[in-house]
Amino acid sequence: MTGKVFCDATISLDGFSAGPNQSLDDPLGEGAERLHRWMFEEPDMTANAAAIDAIVDAGAFIMGRNMFTSGRGEWDRDWKGWWGDDPPYHAPVFVLTHYPRESIEMQGGTSYTFVTGGIESALEQARAAAGNKDVAIAGGADTVRQYLTAGLLDELRLHIAPMLLGSGERLLDGVGDLTLEAVETSGTPLVTHVTYRVR
Amino acid sequence: MTGKVFCDATISLDGFSAGPNQSLDDPLGEGAERLHRWMFEEPDMTANAAAIDAIVDAGAFIMGRNMFTSGRGEWDRDWKGWWGDDPPYHAPVFVLTHYPRESIEMQGGTSYTFVTGGIESALEQARAAAGNKDVAIAGGADTVRQYLTAGLLDELRLHIAPMLLGSGERLLDGVGDLTLEAVETSGTPLVTHVTYRVR
Numbered sequence: 006m007t008g009k010v011f012c013d014a015t016i017s018l019d020g021f022s023a024g025p026n027q028s029l030d031d032p033l034g035e036g037a038e039r040l041h042r043w044m045f046e047e048p049d050m051t052a053n054a055a056a057i058d059a060i061v062d063a064g065a066f067i068m069g070r071n072m073f074t075s076g077r078g079e080w081d082r083d084w085k086g087w088w089g090d091d092p093p094y095h096a097p098v099f100v101l102t103h104y105p106r107e108s109i110e111m112q113g114g115t116s117y118t119f120v121t122g123g124i125e126s127a128l129e130q131a132r133a134a135a136g137n138k139d140v141a142i143a144g145g146a147d148t149v150r151q152y153l154t155a156g157l158l159d160e161l162r163l164h165i166a167p168m169l170l171g172s173g174e175r176l177l178d179g180v181g182d183l184t185l186e187a188v189e190t191s192g193t194p195l196v197t198h199v200t201y202r203v204r
Numbered sequence: 205m206t207g208k209v210f211c212d213a214t215i216s217l218d219g220f221s222a223g224p225n226q227s228l229d230d231p232l233g234e235g236a237e238r239l240h241r242w243m244f245e246e247p248d249m250t251a252n253a254a255a256i257d258a259i260v261d262a263g264a265f266i267m268g269r270n271m272f273t274s275g276r277g278e279w280d281r282d283w284k285g286w287w288g289d290d291p292p293y294h295a296p297v298f299v300l301t302h303y304p305r306e307s308i309e310m311q312g313g314t315s316y317t318f319v320t321g322g323i324e325s326a327l328e329q330a331r332a333a334a335g336n337k338d339v340a341i342a343g344g345a346d347t348v349r350q351y352l353t354a355g356l357l358d359e360l361r362l363h364i365a366p367m368l369l370g371s372g373e374r375l376l377d378g379v380g381d382l383t384l385e386a387v388e389t390s391g392t393p394l395v396t397h398v399t400y401r402v403r
Contacts, residue, residue, distance in 0.1 A: 018362070018384065018400075019376045020219045036381065163217070165364075167384040167400055169376055177218045177368055182235065185217065185366040190391040192398070197389050199396045201217075201366055 007132060008139035009159040012149050013060045014176050015040045015196075019169045022146045022176040034173050040166045043196035052193045056164065064138025065131040066098040067124075069148030073100045073117075085109055086117060094143075097134040099127045101148060124151050146176050153180050158203050161185065165197040206331060207338035208358040211348050212259045213375050214239045214395075218368045221345045221375040233372050239365045242395035251392045255363070263337025264330040265297040266323075268347030272299045272316075284308055285316060293342075296333040298326045300347060323350050345375050352379050357402050360384065364396040 016022050017040060024034030033040070043049045044057055073086055086092060091112040099120050106119040120127040131140045142152050152158045185201040192198055215221050216239060223233030232239070242248045243256055272285055285291060290311040298319050305318040319326040330339045341351050351357045384400035391397055 018219075019374070019379075039383075165386075165398070167386045167398075169379055169382040171378075171380050175218070179370075180218075180368055181370050183368040184238075186393045187364075187366045187391050187396050188393065190389055190396050192386050192389040194385045194387065197386050197396070197398045199364070199366075199391070 008064060008135055008137055010128065010140045010142065010152070010157060011063070011160040011162060012142040012144075012152070012158055013162045013164065014144070014146070014149060015043075015164040015166060016176050017166050017168050017170040019171065020175045020177060021170040021173040024170050024173040027174070036170055037173060039168060040170075043164065043166065043193060046195065049193040049195040053196065053198075056162075056191075056198050059162070061093050061095070061141070062139070063096060063141035064135025065096055066094050066141045066143045067127050067131050067148065067152075068098055068100050068143045069145050070100060070102045071147065072143065072145040073102075082106060085111070088115075091115070097131070098143070099131050099134075101127055124148075124155060124157070128152075128157055146174055149176065150178075150180050153177075153183065153203070156204065161201040161203055163199050163201065165199065166195065167197070207263060207334055207336055209327065209339045209341065209351070209356060210262070210359040210361060211341040211343075211351065211357055212361045212363065213343070213345070213348060214242075214363040214365060215375050216365050216367050216369040218370065219374045219376060220369040220372040223369050223372040226373070235369055236372060238367060239369075242363065242365065242392060245394065248392040248394040252395065252397075255361075255390075255395075255397050258361070260292050260294070260340070261338070262295060262340035263334025264295055265293050265340045265342045266326050266330050266347070266351075267297055267299050267342045268344050269299060269301045270346065271342065271344040272301075281305060284310070287314075290314070296330070297342070298330050298333075300326055323347075323354060323356070327351075327356055345373055348375065349377075349379055352376075352382070352402070355403065360400040360402055362398050362400065364398065365394065366396070 024037035027034040043053050092115040095114040097116045099118050102119045105121050109117045188202050189200040223236035226233040242252050291314040294313040296315045298317050301318045307317045309315050387401050388399040
């Protein structure tokens with residue numbers, strides 16, 4: 006028995022996962038930090054504890070190069086990600102990249118392994134590392150779209166923030182026609198959680 | 205005490221309320237009839253009965269000219285809408301138009317009154333007709349956007365269908381920045397209902 010492949014993503018009511026003008030100083034883009042109020046503001050933060058914990062409850066993670074580097078240039082061999090010495094993953098993280106690089110062992114069970122063979126190779130390695138646990142597609146949006154389009158995602162957990170961004174990057178743009186099944190719904194004033202089964 | 209101004213709208217997960225190439229023969233646009241499966245397919249239809257009934261539970265309705273005519277030309281004085289002799293509204297319906305026309309009494313309590321004075325005039329007349337009951341913005345998408353942008357909507361009830369359309373008309377495009385509050389969430393496999401308080 007193997008685990009499922011899931012992805013958590015927070016989007017605005019008009020579908021944006023990032024605002025306009027994303028940069029090194031403003032990786033989420035203008036106005037988009039408000040998307041995540043449900044994770045950081047009480048009383049919603051406490052009420053959403055289970056959903057927040059579930060985001061990092063996986064046996065292995067896959068991350069796109071933009072999420073790992075956020076514009077620093079993936080050729081920077083000294084860069085060890087945004088998450089400090091003890092990242093919140095506590096499991097192997099497979100980073101999609103074009104530049105081969107040695108794996109890095111971080112504290113607390115997190116490791117970064119750089120995969121140059123594409124999304125299917127990364128998934129194969131992540132599944133092997135996860136054993137019978139789930140594999141999480143950690144982001145960013147382009148990586149999520151690639152796995153969705155390829156039919157490799159089992160479960161999409163959307164966290165819909167009650168705001169409009171009006172412009173920026175839409176999580177689900179260009180994925181094409183897709184029919185899902187809503188299997189669970191819950192929420193607080195600052196977010197609506199919907200779990201979708203993809204296949 | 206007066207009622208609230210509410211609007212029900214069904215959208216895809218990527219925000220579309222209509223598909224591409226809307227026409228007289230295909231008023232919802234390509235692929236968009238599937239948006240409304242939650243209203244017509246069992247067992248979801250029965251499970252969603254309360255949400256379906258609530259759509260027409262108002263003391264008066266406001267409807268855009270495109271929804272009333274769907275491309276027939278609003279100058280067609282013989283046209284009495286798409287809903288037959290006994291429309292499902294059972295209350296006064298105020299139709300936004302550029303062409304003055306006599307009101308029409310239909311069966312079952314529905315009447316169509318044509319308003320040439322704009323959205324605020326229509327709302328004023330609808331509020332007067334509704335008494336202490338609610339006023340519903342029946343659609344279409346452009347009319348909903350006008351009321352949202354003008355700050356005249358109290359409650360937006362989105363019905364999010366678990367599918368991607370990829371192209372068509374986005375309900376919330378061009379409304380600008382807007383922060384809402386999610387006050388109620390529920391759903392079935394074919395839909396997620398979220399009620400938002402706008403102001």
